[in-house]
Amino acid sequence: MKIKSFEFNLRELAGSMGDFGTLFPLAIGYIVICGLNPAGFLVMMGLANIITGLVYRLPMPIEPMKVLAIVAITQHWSPSMVYASAFGTGIIWLFFGFTGIMNQLAKIIPNSVIRGIQVSLGLLLAIQAFKMISTWWWLGLAAIIIVLVLRQNRYAPAAIVLMILGIAIIFIKGKFTQIAPPNLSFPPFTTFRLEEVWQTFLLAGFAQIPLTATNAVMATSALIKSYWPNKPVTEKQLSLNMGIMNLLLPFFGGMPLCHGAGGLAGQYYFGARTGGTNIMEGVIEISLGLFFATSIAALFTAFPIAVIGAMMFLVGIELTKFAKDIRWGKDLIPLTATVIVSLVTNMACGFLVGLTTHYLTQIAKNLTKTTIKAIKD
DSSP states (O other), X not given: OOOOSOOOSHHHHHHHTTTHHHHHHHHHHHHHTSOOOHHHHHHHHHHHHXXXXXXXXXXXXXXXOHHHHHHHHXXXXXXXXXXXXXXXXXXXXXXXXXXXXXXXXXXHSOHHHHHHHHHHHHHHHHHHHHHHHTTSHHHXXXXXXXXXXXXXXXSSOHHHHHHHHHHHHHHHTTGGGGSOOOOOOOOOXXXXXXXXXXXXXXXXXXXXXXXXXXXXXXXXXXXXXHHOTTSOOOHHHHHHHHHHHXXXXXXXXXXXXXXXXXXXXXHHHTTOOSTHHHHHHXXXXXXXXXXXXXXHHHHHHHSOHHHHHHHHHHHHHHHHGGGXXXXXXXXXXXXXXXXXHHHHSOHHHHHHHHHHHHHHHHHHHHHHHHHHHHHHO
16 A cells, blocks of 8 residues: 555644644743744744655654753853854764764664663653643643543544643633734844854763764664654664754754654654644744744743643653563663663763663673583584
8 A cells, every 4th residue: 555645634733743742841941041033943943844744755853952952041052052053963963964974873773772762762751741740630631531532533633632722721821811913023044153163062062962863863763664664764864854954944043953753753643644744833833933923932831731741741651662672682681771871861871881781792692602612612
């Protein structure tokens, strides 16, 4: 059966909302604390979504780079520093893509470590989601029930029902008074100083690289192969895609963007199956940026966080299921090491420890075989 490249229906629309959980809080921080222009922020993200959907004809998450976003928000970076960090990462990922470094890395990274990264991400999402649900327990639990009951419903997909529920709660609580009427705004032309590229790399860019390589490139590519085995996307393609968009978008108010296994799992879990998902999400983001730029932070802040937490929690659980193809022998040790270290420190350290554990296990196994053979001889 031929797989469709584009569909535009309620299921795809619901899927486009599957990765909103990571977007909302970081968007608020970037806009309120760092002072990013909301029109540029959202319109550039929307364009990236549309172009990516057209190119790959698959759901392909476009989301903020987490390490850069968290450091930028906590350290109160200026807008120009955020744009500089995006440009710097664009150079790195374009270089990694053109030289084939990512494809070579993918060949030496075992499946157990990739699955370990996915499980770690799933658990981290679930933990963060639990905190979000705890802000309004009954609403969070109700949202989880809605997802479990309506996730595959063609006429009332869970994500759309939850978005309507969240908007209704905003209305009931009288917070729509904080939201300004539609007002046309365009992305500005933005610049930065070259020295800021190096400055932001020292502050957070270098720490972002291993996380992006594991989660946004290798884990995302592996997840695409699991969901669409006949439509693979290579690590080189993902790296080039991130490089191009991060080189261009900062000049029009764009933030550092990447892909991500968590975002893809969220899109798929809530119904995304074609490139139509990205196009629909892109249209939503561009519309918000053009017409609601002056009040988007207030809108995101007013939205009940427990609803987003419920969505994130189930997506996190979904990600852990990919460990089921792991063999219970040698693969379990590096997977466990990856998960434990990722939860205690971060996923970059978890990746390095898991990789080291895998090869040490291989060496130990080979030495044991050699020793046994020598004894028999």
